[in-house]
Each structure stands twice: as structure tokens, then as C-alpha cells.
Amino acid sequence: MAHYTHRLLLLIDEFASLKRLTAVEEALAHMAGYGLKAYLIVQDLQQIFSAYGREEDLTGNCHIRIAYAPNKLETAEILSRMAGMTTVMKRTRRDPQRDALWTWEGSCARGEATTDHTR
Numbered sequence: 425m426a427h428y429t430h431r432l433l434l435l436i437d438e439f440a441s442l443k444r445l446t447a448v449e450e451a452l453a454h455m456a457g458y459g460l461k462a463y464l465i466v467q468d469l470q471q472i473f474s475a476y477g478r479e480e481d482l483t484g485n486c487h488i489r490i491a492y493a494p495n496k497l498e499t500a501e502i503l504s505r506m507a508g509m510t511t512v513m514k515r516t517r518r519d520p521q522r523d524a525l526w527t528w529e530g531s532c533a534r535g536e537a538t539t540d541h542t543r
Contacts, residue, residue, distance in 0.1 A: 428459030439464040440471030449476065452485040462486075469499045509540050 434455075436442070452462060464486070466472055476482050483489070494500045514537050 431459040431461070433461050433463060435463040435465075437465045438467075440466045440475055444475045449480075449482055452482065468494070468496055469502055470496065512539050513537075514539070 448462070448464075455462060464482075469483070472480060472482060489506065491503050494503060
């Protein structure tokens with residue numbers, strides 16, 4: 425990106441209430457190259473889908489998404505899929521005084537487990 429002396433943040437609250445803005449939809453992918461950033465605020469993803477359709481490019485061109493606790497299950501599922509999976513490493517150690525899982529020599533049993541979780 426070129427260095428710009430003056431940069432602009434286009435902040436639009438209740439973006440979905442403006443209905444479909446094709447100019448913003450088309451320009452969103454190219455704005456960063458001109459020193460522009462957009463911050464579009466909606467209450468729910470369904471508002472975007474109703475104005476732009478299910479196969480819209482608007483959310484795909486948003487590089488940062490900020491989400492608070494969603495009110496609708498469908499929005500929560502979409503956000504969960506966007507966040508993806510994460511791997512959790514967990515080390516375990518069992519105490520022979522409390523557990524039956526100990527070796528004949530009386531040493532502690534140790535292990536590692538890896539699980540995948542949705543975020």
C-alpha cells in the first residue's frame with residue numbers, strides 16, 4: 425500500500441438500514457489501496473443477507489470482523505464456522521495416591537492428549 429498523508433475511515437452504523445449500496449459493495453475490495461478503510465456495523469448477519477443475498481461478497485471483503493454475543497442461532501453457527509477449529513494440547517499426570525492408574529513401580533502415569541475444538 426502506498427503511503428498516504430491523509431487516510432479516511434468510512435464508519436457506517438446500521439449499515440443494513442441503507443439497503444443495498446452497490447457502490448460500497450464494489451469498492452470495498454479496492455478501498456485499502458487508496459488509503460480508505462470501512463467499518464460497517466450491523467446488528468445481525470441476516471440483515472446483510474436480506475439486502476445482498478446469501479452469496480454476497482461484502483463479508484468476504486471485510487478483513488476484520490468484530491462480533492459480540494449473537495441473538496440468533498444461525499448467526500452463531502456462521503461465526504463459529506468463520507472462526508474455524510483449534511487444537512488443544514493437554515498434559516496429564518495422575519497421582520498414584522488418588523488414582524488406580526499407576527505403574528507397578530509406583531511412579532505416576534503421564535500422558536498427552538490432543539483434541540480439536542470449534543471456537
